[in-house]
Amino acid sequence: MGLLISILVGAVAGWLADLVFKRFSFSLFAEILLGIAGGFVGGLIFGSGGSVLDQILTAFVGAVIILGIAALIKGRSSTV
Numbered sequence: 719m720g721l722l723i724s725i726l727v728g729a730v731a732g733w734l735a736d737l738v739f740k741r742f743s744f745s746l747f748a749e750i751l752l753g754i755a756g757g758f759v760g761g762l763i764f765g766s767g768g769s770v771l772d773q774i775l776t777a778f779v780g781a782v783i784i785l786g787i788a789a790l791i792k793g794r795s796s797t798v
Contacts, residue, residue: 723770727753727773728753728756730777731753731778732751732756733749734781738785753781754777755780756781756784759781760778760783763779763780764776
Protein backbone atom coordinates (compact mmCIF):
# COMPACT_ATOMS: atom_id res chain seq x y z
CA MET A 719 0.00 0.00 0.00
CA GLY A 720 2.92 2.38 0.70
CA LEU A 721 4.22 2.01 -2.86
CA LEU A 722 0.81 2.90 -4.30
CA ILE A 723 0.58 6.00 -2.11
CA SER A 724 4.11 7.01 -3.14
CA ILE A 725 3.17 6.70 -6.80
CA LEU A 726 -0.01 8.74 -6.31
CA VAL A 727 1.81 11.42 -4.30
CA GLY A 728 4.56 11.47 -6.93
CA ALA A 729 2.03 11.81 -9.74
CA VAL A 730 0.28 14.76 -8.10
CA ALA A 731 3.54 16.49 -7.12
CA GLY A 732 5.07 15.94 -10.56
CA TRP A 733 1.96 17.26 -12.28
CA LEU A 734 1.91 20.37 -10.07
CA ALA A 735 5.61 21.00 -10.67
CA ASP A 736 5.06 20.58 -14.41
CA LEU A 737 2.39 23.29 -14.20
CA VAL A 738 4.91 25.67 -12.62
CA PHE A 739 7.47 25.08 -15.38
CA LYS A 740 5.24 25.23 -18.43
CA ARG A 741 8.10 25.12 -20.89
CA PHE A 742 8.82 21.54 -19.88
CA SER A 743 6.16 19.11 -20.93
CA PHE A 744 6.56 15.61 -19.61
CA SER A 745 4.59 12.42 -19.99
CA LEU A 746 2.60 11.13 -17.04
CA PHE A 747 5.26 8.51 -16.37
CA ALA A 748 8.01 11.15 -16.32
CA GLU A 749 5.88 13.33 -14.01
CA ILE A 750 5.46 10.42 -11.60
CA LEU A 751 9.22 9.78 -11.59
CA LEU A 752 9.88 13.49 -11.15
CA GLY A 753 7.45 13.63 -8.24
CA ILE A 754 8.97 10.58 -6.56
CA ALA A 755 12.47 12.04 -6.98
CA GLY A 756 11.09 15.33 -5.69
CA GLY A 757 9.71 13.52 -2.67
CA PHE A 758 13.16 12.16 -1.97
CA VAL A 759 14.80 15.58 -2.35
CA GLY A 760 12.06 17.28 -0.33
CA GLY A 761 12.34 14.59 2.33
CA LEU A 762 16.06 15.29 2.64
CA ILE A 763 15.39 19.01 3.03
CA PHE A 764 12.25 19.02 5.20
CA GLY A 765 12.14 15.52 6.65
CA SER A 766 9.52 12.93 5.82
CA GLY A 767 6.27 11.98 7.44
CA GLY A 768 3.02 13.71 8.11
CA SER A 769 -0.24 13.58 6.25
CA VAL A 770 -0.63 12.88 2.55
CA LEU A 771 -1.01 16.62 1.92
CA ASP A 772 2.32 17.24 3.70
CA GLN A 773 3.93 14.55 1.56
CA ILE A 774 2.52 16.10 -1.63
CA LEU A 775 3.79 19.56 -0.66
CA THR A 776 7.22 18.18 0.24
CA ALA A 777 7.42 16.23 -3.04
CA PHE A 778 6.19 19.29 -4.97
CA VAL A 779 8.92 21.52 -3.52
CA GLY A 780 11.52 18.87 -4.27
CA ALA A 781 10.25 18.45 -7.84
CA VAL A 782 10.33 22.23 -8.38
CA ILE A 783 13.93 22.27 -7.14
CA ILE A 784 14.82 19.49 -9.58
CA LEU A 785 13.08 21.26 -12.47
CA GLY A 786 14.74 24.54 -11.54
CA ILE A 787 18.16 22.93 -11.66
CA ALA A 788 17.27 21.32 -15.00
CA ALA A 789 16.18 24.71 -16.36
CA LEU A 790 19.47 26.28 -15.25
CA ILE A 791 21.48 23.50 -16.87
CA LYS A 792 19.44 23.65 -20.06
CA GLY A 793 19.75 27.43 -20.17
CA ARG A 794 23.53 27.29 -19.82
CA SER A 795 23.97 24.55 -22.42
CA SER A 796 21.89 26.38 -25.03
CA THR A 797 24.04 29.53 -24.80
CA VAL A 798 27.33 27.69 -25.32
